[in-house]
Amino acid sequence: MTAHMRTRALAAGDTALDDYTERLFGHLPRADQRRWARVYLQGLLTTPGKKSVRRLAASVTESPTASQSLQQFINASPWDWDPARTELLRWVEERHPVRAWTIGQVCFPKRGEHSVGVHRRFDPAAGRTLNCQFGFGLFLSLDGMSLPVDWRLVLPEAWTADPALRRRARIADGVAHQSPESLVLELVDAITARTTSVRAPVVADISRVGAAAALIGALGRRGHDFLVSVPPTLTVRADGPGHAGDTARGARHETTAGELARRGNTTHPYVAPSAGPAARRTPWIRIHSALVRVPGSGGAGVTATGSASASGVHQTYRLFGEGRPGGQVWLTNMSRRRMDDLLHLARQSARAGATLGSLAEDFGLLDFEGRSFPGWHHHMTLMSAAYAYAHRGLAALPFP
Numbered sequence: 001m002t003a004h005m006r007t008r009a010l011a012a013g014d015t016a017l018d019d020y021t022e023r024l025f026g027h028l029p030r031a032d033q034r035r036w037a038r039v040y041l042q043g044l045l046t047t048p049g050k051k052s053v054r055r056l057a058a059s060v061t062e063s064p065t066a067s068q069s070l071q072q073f074i075n076a077s078p079w080d081w082d083p084a085r086t087e088l089l090r091w092v093e094e095r096h097p098v099r100a101w102t103i104g105q106v107c108f109p110k111r112g113e114h115s116v117g118v119h120r121r122f123d124p125a126a127g128r129t130l131n132c133q134f135g136f137g138l139f140l141s142l143d144g145m146s147l148p149v150d151w152r153l154v155l156p157e158a159w160t161a162d163p164a165l166r167r168r169a170r171i172a173d174g175v176a177h178q179s180p181e182s183l184v185l186e187l188v189d190a191i192t193a194r195t196t197s198v199r200a201p202v203v204a205d206i207s208r209v210g211a212a213a214a215l216i217g218a219l220g221r222r223g224h225d226f227l228v229s230v231p232p233t234l235t236v237r238a239d240g241p242g243h244a245g246d247t248a249r250g251a252r253h254e255t256t257a258g259e260l261a262r263r264g265n266t267t268h269p270y271v272a273p274s275a276g277p278a279a280r281r282t283p284w285i286r287i288h289s290a291l292v293r294v295p296g297s298g299g300a301g302v303t304a305t306g307s308a309s310a311s312g313v314h315q316t317y318r319l320f321g322e323g324r325p326g327g328q329v330w331l332t333n334m335s336r337r338r339m340d341d342l343l344h345l346a347r348q349s350a351r352a353g354a355t356l357g358s359l360a361e362d363f364g365l366l367d368f369e370g371r372s373f374p375g376w377h378h379h380m381t382l383m384s385a386a387y388a389y390a391h392r393g394l395a396a397l398p399f400p
Contacts, residue, residue, distance in 0.1 A: 017038065017041065017042065017045075017389065018038065020041075020091075020385075020389055021034065021037055021038040021041060022034070023087055023091060024037075024084045024087045024088055024091070024385055025037040025038075025084055027080070027083040027084070028079050032069075033073060033077060033079060036069060036070055036073035037073070037382065039056070039057070039060050039061065039066070039070060040056060040070060040073070040074065040382050041382060041385060041386050041389070042059075042060050043055075043056030043057065043059050043060050043070075044056065044363055044364055044382065044383060044386035045386050045389065045390055046059055046060070047059040050364075050367050051363070051364025051367040052367060052369055053067055053070050053071045053074065053369065054067045056070065057069075057070045071370075073378075074370060074375050074378045074379055074382075075370040075371075075372050075374075075375035075378075076372075076375075077378075078374065079378070081374075081377045081378055081380075081381040084381050084385065085149055085150050085194075085381055085384070086194045088149050088381075088384060088385055088388060089140070089149045089150075089191065089194050089195065090194075090196060091388070092140055092142075092147055092149065092388060093140075093195065093196060093197045095392070096140075096142040096143065097142070097143065098140045098141065098142060098197055098200050099141045099142065099143070099200060099345075099348070100140075100141035100200050100201050100202070100203045100345055100348045101138060101139075101140065101141070101188065101191055101200045101201070101202050101203070102138070102139040102140075102141045102146060102202075102203040102204070102348045102349060102351070102352045103136055103137070103138060103139075103184055103187065103188075103202070103203070103204035103205070103206075103352075104136065104137045104138075104139055104148075104205075104349075104352035104353060104355070104356055105134070105135070105136050105137075105205070105208075106134070106135055106136075106137065106356050106365065107121065107123045107125065107126070107130060107132045107133075107134055108132055108133040108134070108135070108365075108366055108368075109130050109131065109132045109366070110131055110132055110133060111131065112131075113131075114168075114371050115133060115370075115371045115376075116133070116153070116155070116159065116169035116171065116371055116372060116373045116375075116376060117133045117134070117153050117154060117155045117156065117159055117169075117373075117376075118131060118132065118133055119131075119132070119133075119134075119156045119158070119159075120132075121134055124208065133153060133154075133376075134153075134154045135151055135152055135153045135154060135380075136151070136152045136154075136180070136183050136184055136187060137150065137151050137152075137187075137352075137356070137380075138150040138151075138187040138188075138190075138191055139348075139351075139352040139355060140200075141200075141203065141348040141351060141352070145351070145355070145391060146348065146351045146352045146354075146355045147355070147384070147387065147388050147391065148355065148359070148383075148384040148387065148388075149191070149384060149388075150187055150190055150191060150384075151377065151380040151381075151384070152183040152184075152186060152187055153373070153376055153377075154178075154180060154183065155171070155175065155176075155177055155178070155373075156177065157177040159171070159177075160175070160176055160177040161177070168371075169371060169372050169373050170372045170373055170374055170375075171373045172373070175373065179211065181206065181211045181212070181214060181215040184204060184206065184215060185215060185218050185219070188202055188219065188222070188224065189222075192222070192224075199223075199224065199225075201224070201225040201226060201227060201334065201345060202219060202224050202225070202226040202227070202228075203226070203227050203228075203345050203346070203348045203349055204226070204227075204228045204229070204349070205228070205229040205328075205349045206228050206229065206230060206231075207229045207230060207231050207232075207328065207329070208231070212228070212230045212231055212234055213234065213235075213294050213295070213296040213297045214296065214297070215228070216228060216230075216294060216297045216317070216331065217294075217296075217297035217315075219333075220297070220315075220333055225332075225333060225334050226332060226333060226334075227330055227331075227332040227334065227342060227345050227346060228330065228331055228332070229328045229329065229330050229331075229346075229349065230257050230329055230330070230331050231257065231329075232256060232257055232258025232259075232261070232329050233256055233257070233258065234256065234257040234294070234329075234331075235254055235255075235256060235257075235294075235295055235296075236254070236255060236256065236257050236260055236292040236293065236294055236295075236319060237253065237254050237255075237292060237293045237294075237295060238253060238255065238260060238290055238291070238292055239290075239291045239292055239293050239316050254295070257292075257319055257321075257329045257331070258321075258329055260288075260290050260292065260319060261288055261290075261319060261320065261321030261322075261327070261329045262288065262321070262324075263288060270286070270287040270288075270289060270320075270339045271285070271286055271287070285322050286322065287320050287321070287322060287339060287343070288320065288321060288322075289318060289319065289320040289339070290318070290319050290320075291316050291317070291318060291319075291335065292316070292317055292318075292319045292331070293315050293316055293317070294315065294317060294331070297315055316335065317331050317332060317333050317335065318331070318332050318333075318334070318335040318342075319331050320332075320339070320342065328346075330342070330346055355387075358387075359383065359387060363383050363386055363387050363390075364379070364383055365383060368380075
């Protein structure tokens with residue numbers, strides 16, 4: 001949906017946007033805060049091109065002081081974003097069945113050194129080291145689309161350990177440095193506490209997260225079904241008889257996730273139709289699968305028969321992948337689910353990535369110019385709300 005189309009739709013639905021703003025931001029104590037929340041939302045929905053505060057203000061109002069007031073609202077006004085994100089989650093849940101909670105990750109390139117959390121980081125998507133912010137988002141995977149509802153920003157220890165930097169970026173006393181896997185787990189814990197629906201499976205690409213085994217164990221101990229893309233170098237132990245290359249006794253041995261996904265535990269790999277642009281070149285893909293244990297996960301898994309186990313003795317997961325160099329390797333505790341269902345869930349990760357592209361292109365994901373920690377969260381909250389509102393009637397395609 002283009003900015004012009006959104007402008008036309010919005011012109012006929014101003015009352016609906018008023019109601020939506022009141023639903024999500026009615027907790028703000030002052031009327032002017034709620035008014036500026038509405039202005040920012042309308043600006044994100046209708047402003048073409050870059051979504052700077054100045055451009056957003058100019059597209060909605062002719063007031064010469066609007067830009068300054070909007071900047072104050074986003075960067076300096078001390079309002080809590082958690083209630084708005086909770087209402088956004090529930091607003092979506094009331095309208096659509098949620099199929100998965102999907103974790104996405106995003107790199108925010110920055111030129112200077114003053115934006116909160118900025119640091120040097122290698123970005124695989126760009127293929128080079130960037131000066132950037134780095135964060136994680138939680139997306140609700142619906143029938144045909146994904147909607148962002150929560151965010152976390154990675155704060156390197158250099159930022160949290162320096163009192164001057166903390167003051168400058170207005171980082172609250174309770175905010176500490178956390179590893180990427182801890183931030184992913186915090187997102188999952190937050191939505192678990194907020195949701196009014198049945199828990200959905202957690203889908204996450206943690207192939208570049210260092211402590212994948214620890215995160216898998218933590219998700220299991222919390223009772224979540226999950227499907228995660230893990231590093232191909234992750235150490236796993238083949239479990240059960242019949243592994244290709246094993247002795248006749250079905251000996252168990254340690255190997256890597258990538259190696260086991262390449263050969264699987266059967267001479268008859270699963271064949272499934274390709275999805276996305278690659279389907280034109282390769283209409284069918286071969287999926288290799290195996291039951292594995294993950295040393296160091298220390299969490300609840302499932303037994304070889306698929307029944308839950310929290311004892312820490314049986315930690316058997318299903319591992320699968322396309323069996324090609326560089327292909328993703330997925331690990332799940334839903335060992336009894338059909339492979340078709342697991343592949344459908346795995347594709348939610350790509351769908352969240354496509355949503356991130358849309359957010360960057362049309363909703364100002366990378367355009368925030370403020371430098372404070374609260375300002376970043378304010379912008380991400382309003383941007384998520386604008387995206388959900390723009391797509392409120394579009395989640396009607398069959399899952400996945």
